[in-house]
Amino acid sequence: MRIRVGWQRGLIELRQSFTNPAELLSHFLWPILMLVALFFLRNRDFGSTGFQLGALALPSILGMNAAMGMVSISQLLTADRADGTLLRAKAIPNGLVGYVVGKVVSVGGGLIADLAILLIPALFLVDGISLGSAHWLTLGWVLLLGLVATLPIGAVLGSVFTTARSQGLIQLPMLGLIAISGIFYPITALPSWLEWIGQVTPIYWMGLGMRSALLPSPAVEVDGSWRHLETAAVLGVWAVAGLLLAPVVLRRMARRESGSKVAERREQALRRVA
Amino acid sequence: MVLTVDGLRMRYGDTEVLHDVSFDAGPGEVVALLGPNGAGKSTTIEILEGFRLRSAGRVEVLGVDPAAGDERWRSRLGIVLQSWRDHGNWRVRELLHHLGSYYAPYATSAEPRPWPTDELLDAVGLTAHAGQKIRTLSGGQRRRLDVAIGIVGRPNVLFLDEPTAGFDPEARSEFHDLVRRLAAEQDTTILLTTHDLDEASKLAHRILVLTAGRIIAAGTTAQLTKLIAGEDEVRWTIDGRPFRKSTEDSTAFVRGLFATYGEAVAELEVRRASLEDTYLALVREQS
CATH class of the missing domain: 3.40.50.300 (P-loop containing nucleotide triphosphate hydrolases)
Incomplete structure (x- = not known):
């Protein structure tokens, strides 16, 4: 029952995010920018590997987008705490479970929709990737396991930061992680210590998993292998860690919410405006 | 309960x-x-x-x-x-x-x-x-x-x-x-x-x-008003000069006023203690 109410909540929020102009823009802006980039990369070869740059970049971008759900869920959580959404959830029976399930459904659903928005037009644009040769099953499990690995971690990050301003601080390290995650540049070209850090993040493995689903050969990867086993292991560890940590951190955060806390934050925000 | x-x-x-x-x-x-x-x-x-x-x-x-x-x-x-x-x-x-x-x-x-x-x-x-x-x-x-x-x-x-x-x-x-x-x-x-x-x-x-x-x-409300006997306020003038007095029994005070000054009393005003005064008195007493 709690799950069902949360599921409904997620679907309502998902629908809202596709019927509201500002959010609609954010769903389409990023994919469109990426498509423009892919369009200019489409005929560029990647060294002597026989790959085209566009074909390499597309699955990596898909993987990165999905991993970025981590950032968006943490932002949403911080915002919802500040404006009292979370307190409202706390005031009703099973409200917090419903809230969290709803958030996972709406963010996860939004990511899958965004993925389709980018992937479908890109298939017509980029040579070397075709629907026929794609491994849809691989794409499916990488995506799902990736979401389970990243969304709870995002929720933990969202609970740690109390204001939208301090929450903005995670953007910078996140950009750094993206830079070394092998999305825009093969990770093998990095100094080995950066290569190691890159391979700890779920971003790298989601990119790798996506490439394994959409590209014909792992010639430019580490060890020349798709390393599915390692992908599942690393994402699995993140997933378990996140699922263990998230309920504890969320509960601790929720416990501290009260009407006067929200009122305090409202006053602070109003003062900032004035 | x-x-x-x-x-x-x-x-x-x-x-x-x-x-x-x-x-x-x-x-x-x-x-x-x-x-x-x-x-x-x-x-x-x-x-x-x-x-x-x-x-x-x-x-x-x-x-x-x-x-x-x-x-x-x-x-x-x-x-x-x-x-x-x-x-x-x-x-x-x-x-x-x-x-x-x-x-x-x-x-x-x-x-x-x-x-x-x-x-x-x-x-x-x-x-x-x-x-x-x-x-x-x-x-x-x-x-x-x-x-x-x-x-x-x-x-x-x-x-x-x-x-x-x-x-x-x-x-x-x-x-x-x-x-x-x-x-x-x-x-x-x-x-x-x-x-x-x-x-x-x-x-x-x-x-x-x-x-x-x-x-x-x-x-x-009634109990609270009674609990702290607030003072009524009486205002009046004699020959155009304004006077003001706080008293617990405004009726008796006014009776005395008339007995003493008779026709000279004008612009009489009696304000009964309100719950508001009671409340303010209570809060003031505490702080």
Whole structure:
């Protein structure tokens, strides 16, 4: 029952995010920018590997987008705490479970929709990737396991930061992680210590998993292998860690919410405006 | 008793914000916690809501310690929060319907839950705005939605923290009607905090005056007025010169005035001690 109410909540929020102009823009802006980039990369070869740059970049971008759900869920959580959404959830029976399930459904659903928005037009644009040769099953499990690995971690990050301003601080390290995650540049070209850090993040493995689903050969990867086993292991560890940590951190955060806390934050925000 | 508070204490570090607060409330009773800002009203109500842990004392809401209340217990509570900008993208009816669905598993034949959405919209006067996005509501409409959310589960106890802050007089009077109806028709026990004495005396069966973490007086409006004998104020003029006197027995004073000055007394004015003066006197005495 709690799950069902949360599921409904997620679907309502998902629908809202596709019927509201500002959010609609954010769903389409990023994919469109990426498509423009892919369009200019489409005929560029990647060294002597026989790959085209566009074909390499597309699955990596898909993987990165999905991993970025981590950032968006943490932002949403911080915002919802500040404006009292979370307190409202706390005031009703099973409200917090419903809230969290709803958030996972709406963010996860939004990511899958965004993925389709980018992937479908890109298939017509980029040579070397075709629907026929794609491994849809691989794409499916990488995506799902990736979401389970990243969304709870995002929720933990969202609970740690109390204001939208301090929450903005995670953007910078996140950009750094993206830079070394092998999305825009093969990770093998990095100094080995950066290569190691890159391979700890779920971003790298989601990119790798996506490439394994959409590209014909792992010639430019580490060890020349798709390393599915390692992908599942690393994402699995993140997933378990996140699922263990998230309920504890969320509960601790929720416990501290009260009407006067929200009122305090409202006053602070109003003062900032004035 | 629906609410029992006995020897409640709360301290943050070295500062004690509640010292020995005790009161109780029965079914259908409306109790107002009245006091200036910082008196400890919100802290008290948040402890009862289960949102804050107390330092000492016995607290029971519907027979359960709020610190140990489960979801079934919570389903019988209504909390009216001060909304700000949460759920701005939701539509009024959609949110009310969704939040109501959390209460459905706790329905009994005697207490059907949740309150049917359309009936509730009608009861709080939001039918015309049912399809509107919440962020487009006016302050008063938003507040009525807050109340609707607080009562969608047909609570046995309702908590209202500063319910009419920022209301215009019309919205305030409509809100008062709604609260009185809830207590009378649904037998809901209502605890509200306010720093507005007029509101407390209009709504509450019983007023608890809280200042600096202590309940310094409690009773009905009439009892409170009598409790602290406020002084009446008499003003008059003699030969155009104004005079003014505070007295506990204005009738006797005026009788004496006429006996002494007779026809010379003009522009006589007697202002009886109001509850407002009583309240201010009480609060001033404490601080």
